[in-house]
Amino acid sequence: MTSSLTEHSFDVVVVGSGIAGLSAAITAHQAGAKVAILERSPLEDRGGNTRWTEAFLRLKSETEVADDFVDHFARHAGHHLDPSIVAETSGDFSSRSPISKAFGFTDPDLIATFADAAPDAIAWLKGFGLRFEPLALYFITTSTTRLGTVGGGLAMIEALGAFADSNGIETFYRTTARGLIKGEDGRVVGVEAVAAGHRRVVLRAPSVVLACGGFEGNPEMLARYVGPQARYIRPVARGGYHNKGEGIEMALAAGAAPAGDYSRFHAEPLDPRSGAPEPVVMIFNYGVLVDVNGRRFTDEAPSSADATYEAVTRVIGEQPDGLAWLILDDRLMQIPNWRRAVRSDQPPVEAPTIEALAAAIGVPGDALAETLDAYNAACPESAAFSPEKPDGIATRRGYAPRKSNWAFPLERGPFRAFPIICGNCFTFGGIKVDPEAHVLDRDGDPIPGLYAAGETIGLYWGTYTGATSVLRGAVFGRIAGAMAADRARHSST
DSSP states (O other): OOOOEEEEEOSEEEEOOSHHHHHHHHHHHHTTOOEEEEESSOGGGTTGGGGGSOOEEOEEETTEEOTTHHHHHHHTSOSSOOHHHHHGGGSOGGGSOHHHHHOOSOOHHHHHHHHHHHHHHHHHHHTTTOOEEOOOOSOSSOSSOOEEETTHHHHHHHHHHHHHHHTTOEEEETEEEEEEEEOTTSOEEEEEEEETTTEEEEEEOSEEEEOOOOSTTOHHHHHHHTOGGGGGOEESSGGGGGOOSHHHHHHHHTTBOEESOTTOEEEEEEOTTOOSSSOBBOOGGGSEEEOTTSOBOSOSOSSOHHHHHHHHHHHHHTSGGGEEEEEEOGGGGGSTTGGGGBOOSSOOEEESSHHHHHHHHTOOHHHHHHHHHHHHHHSOSOOOOOTTSOOOOOOOTTOSSOOOSOOOOOOSSSEEEEEEEEEEEEESOEEOBOTTOEEEBTTSOEEEEEEEOGGGBOOOBSBOOTTOHHHHHHHHHHHHHHHHHHHHHHHTO
16 A cells, blocks of 8 residues: 655755754744754654753853864864875865865864854854853863853753744654655755655755754664674663664765764763663763773773763773773762762662672672772872862873873772763764855765755764764754755745
């Protein structure tokens, strides 16, 4: 039996309703376009990853990005980049070679646009009643400046969603985009989708914006790109399960250039026992991490937690069963507001002795005792415990793996332990866009009628530039929406 077919016509179709999708849809609407949004989730779950994030932004004020904003992106633009290609970025984007335009690295032209447009995006968001302040983080130690969104990402979704609902932007819920429609001349002219009950839906439009996240909710794509250890990771929050990679796959099938690090994702240390949103454990730097065999395997404190948690978490994901145990002693109680840095709703496992703790967490007792004896012996003599900033108190030379800061012996009971796995906040691999959010093909040319924003864009390599993802969604969502509306307007004249 053939499914029924429903067709609609719009000026702009936006796929996804997170911060990127809503920013694109509303900006296009404000420019006079008739806009539709496709959203796989039901109304009560709309918002993708944005709905669940605290939405911190790498800014030092509402009008200035953080001092290290551009530099951090530049230092993590790719691996062993060809200098002859990088050299081309000193000229205008339009004058660069096709190879350079389509190159999958973190493009400096894109970052320059990002940094320049961020203040305008903040001012625009404030027009919906949103507020941004230097709120407390779940990091006890920090290495850069951030502003927090009052009410987090949920406040963003509720404010922008309410505007969309009351201003004629039509949202198709429980409707998943499956493919792009292209005309004979290669232009994108719409989207094919499937609604609840396997109903086929066709939305025709001269402009399409892909803003439907990455592929952290797709085990097949994770195994294909990230590798076998992907079996042990899970999305950080509920919104990630909706992100199954169709937008990226559609664009690649239409000839889009890939960009960003497909083998990596934004990693966060999660308590696997918890189903709370983003149940992070950000106090690993004050204890030791052991694998399921009771052995240390990494430097838990190379620097402040906010600068190193991703690297530490990746190593956790490489351990047997993708699991580590954080072992702490009663010095934990000397850390001011340590509970702020633990968002799990599950308490630590607690025991009066290391032997009892090992039994409680299922780690070989002899191995754990031997590990901690060796670690304790490698710690320097007593010094003042100062948890607020890296203290340089490190294990002695020759002991491995080294601990670079907060190397204090674990000897004061009761002892506590948290399990930690590698959580996947969002994937890095996506599609290449130019500074105007046009999706580029593999020859570096814009695919007519196709734009992208948010996590669907491939921007990061190796390491996440913290507190930039939500901001990226707002900035490039607005750019994509404006460009898509302009194209629609000119296509009808």
